[in-house]
Amino acid sequence: MAEQTLIEQAESKQSQLMRHFIHLVLTNRLSHAYLFSGLPGCGKRAVAQVVAMRLFCQNPNADGMPCGQCPECGRILAGDNPDVVTVEPDGQRIKVDQVRYIKDEFAKSPVEGSTKVFIIEGAETLTTNAANGLLKFIEEPVANRVIFLLTTNKSMMLATILSRTQIVEFPPLSSKAFAESLRQHQISENQIPLLSGLTNSMDAADELVADDWLAKCQHELSRWFNQLVKHDDMAFVTVQTGLMPLAHDRDHQAVILDAIVLLWQSTLQAKYLSDETQSAFPELQTTMLEMAQALTREQLLQILTAVLDTKKALAGNMNIQSILETLTLRILADMKQHV
Ligand SMILES: [Zn+2]
Numbered sequence: 001m002a003e004q005t006l007i008e009q010a011e012s013k014q015s016q017l018m019r020h021f022i023h024l025v026l027t028n029r030l031s032h033a034y035l036f037s038g039l040p041g042c043g044k045r046a047v048a049q050v051v052a053m054r055l056f057c058q059n060p061n062a063d064g065m066p067c068g069q070c071p072e073c074g075r076i077l078a079g080d081n082p083d084v085v086t087v088e089p090d091g092q093r094i095k096v097d098q099v100r101y102i103k104d105e106f107a108k109s110p111v112e113g114s115t116k117v118f119i120i121e122g123a124e125t126l127t128t129n130a131a132n133g134l135l136k137f138i139e140e141p142v143a144n145r146v147i148f149l150l151t152t153n154k155s156m157m158l159a160t161i162l163s164r165t166q167i168v169e170f171p172p173l174s175s176k177a178f179a180e181s182l183r184q185h186q187i188s189e190n191q192i193p194l195l196s197g198l199t200n201s202m203d204a205a206d207e208l209v210a211d212d213w214l215a216k217c218q219h220e221l222s223r224w225f226n227q228l229v230k231h232d233d234m235a236f237v238t239v240q241t242g243l244m245p246l247a248h249d250r251d252h253q254a255v256i257l258d259a260i261v262l263l264w265q266s267t268l269q270a271k272y273l274s275d276e277t278q279s280a281f282p283e284l285q286t287t288m289l290e291m292a293q294a295l296t297r298e299q300l301l302q303i304l305t306a307v308l309d310t311k312k313a314l315a316g317n318m319n320i321q322s323i324l325e326t327l328t329l330r331i332l333a334d335m336k337q338h339v
Helices: 006-026 044-056 071-077 096-107 128-139 159-164 175-184 189-198 202-229 234-246 250-272 282-294 297-315 320-336
Strands: 033-037 084-087 116-120 145-151 166-169
Touching: 006 044, 006 175, 033 044, 033 159, 044 071, 044 084, 044 116, 044 145, 084 096, 096 116, 096 128, 128 145, 128 159, 175 189, 175 202, 189 202, 189 250, 189 282, 202 234, 202 250, 202 282, 202 320, 234 250, 234 320, 250 282, 250 297, 250 320, 297 320
Parallel strands: 033 145, 033 166, 084 116, 116 145
Antiparallel strands: none
């Protein structure tokens, strides 16, 4: 899979917002301070950088987009344009000296171009003092300065910052765009359908693939499902030996249940959709078809209802092991009804 350029990233993640901002540049209506708010990896930085590129590009395309090729675009991509100041948290926070650097840069005139662009990632990590320090610059628009504050957690931002910036909510990525960004993120191809069924956040995805957790989960669920399709009571044992070690905290327990929902939804789909829809468990395609054919519609719906009920049970504080064991016994019983 070829690596996406920054413009392609912005286009695939937030096409509408990107074009909106390009339009603001072209019509000279760019405001001086924005707060981009949205999930990690949803394209906030890409959009801000494309805007910066458009402000400096020597050779914009006919549709108004920056070319991405000229020396100016290249310098911005390389982080090498003194008039585009980008800051991201150094560790957990944006540090005091980083704030000083932003203020110093803000006070200086543009070096080469006519505009200075500030892109500040993780703006919610600014200390109250630091945020108040920046407030002065946000409050009193200085000609030819544009500041983009980027945050994944708007609720942690000072009210004074919120009220003085234009807040732009970035919607979560479409599952197609998210799948593509997982691909760009070097997530292995056979985990992408399941991951994009489970989450829309790159941070959450990173957590799930850490220590091979997701691969193990896929493996154990496949084993469990293969046993179920054979009416093998060992499925009950797999809960204990395979799934329980993966269910070490509430978040992971919830993900296991979500994955089981996806598994049975895909099975139901396999019964009715002849075309190859993208299943969250591509390696189980044949087994799912076998399962779908062996069961009646009523049986499948019964099982799916039981599967969906597990999420209520977890929310009601029921123990995960009994939830999974009860479910397994119920599925085995529901399947036998027909045999
Ligand atoms: Zn260019």
